[in-house]
Amino acid sequence: MATQGTGRQPKYQRIADALRDAIRAGEYGPGDRLPGENDLMATYEVARMTARQALGVLQNEGIAESRKGAGVFVRAFRPLRRRGIQRLSRDQWGSGRSIWSADIGERTLVVDQVSVTEEAAPEHIAEVLDVEPGEATCVRSRRFVLDGKPVLISTSYLPADLVAGSAITQEDTGPGGTYARLDELGYKPVHFREEIRTRMPSQAEASRLSLSMGTPVILICRTAFADEGRPVEVNEMTLDSASYVLEYDFDA
Secondary structure, eight states: OOOTTSSOOOHHHHHHHHHHHHHHTTSSOTTOBOOOHHHHHHHHTOOHHHHHHHHHHHHHTTSEEEETTTEEEEOOOOOEEEETTGGGSHHHHTTTOOTTHHHHTTSOEEEEEEEEEEEEOOHHHHHHHTSOTTOEEEEEEEEEEETTEEEEEEEEEEEHHHHTTSGGGSSOOOTTHHHHHHHHTTOOOOEEEEEEEEEOOOHHHHHHTTOOTTOOEEEEEEEEEOGGGOEEEEEEEEEEGGGEEEEOOOOO
């Protein structure tokens, strides 16, 4: 294998580049099976490990996915463009639309796992919500599935005394979702803060999001603030990085 600084790419990277170019040129379409390890070994006269690494590059990039016992296929899923500013505008949830509708267009989104519980606030959540550690919070956990593919798991924390008796404590929060209900309670969000980072997934996250091996996750922690800077919700989200493009469009 070529070493760094020689000006030459490793063989597996050159094979991955050739396969990627073929996909972009339309030689392999969504759902098509890519050449297997044996095919790549014969075509490029490389060892099995090199062929495996080349296919692994495309899987890690989210371009291809492995199907047990069948091979590696071009991924059919179209990345979801998450419009980070438009989706949180009051015009969106205030008119009864889901904030997701800014992202998905005509595609089909399903929330297939929902739980709503009352739990003691973890220390890091209590700090952001400005409540005492252990104070009761309403915890809303959900998994979002787009076009049959799990793309995000989300856990929201809200002060239990603030949302008691409202639809926020139910699985279905109604038109406009949590933020519209907070508005009705007199705590409409007027400001949001999102913190973003990435890491490799835990085993549980990889399972719930059906991640290909080597796929990292994007972590977004969003805090919603009402008037006078009062934090009213903390939402911790875990996204399949291969399923998303994060878009932020704003004026200078």
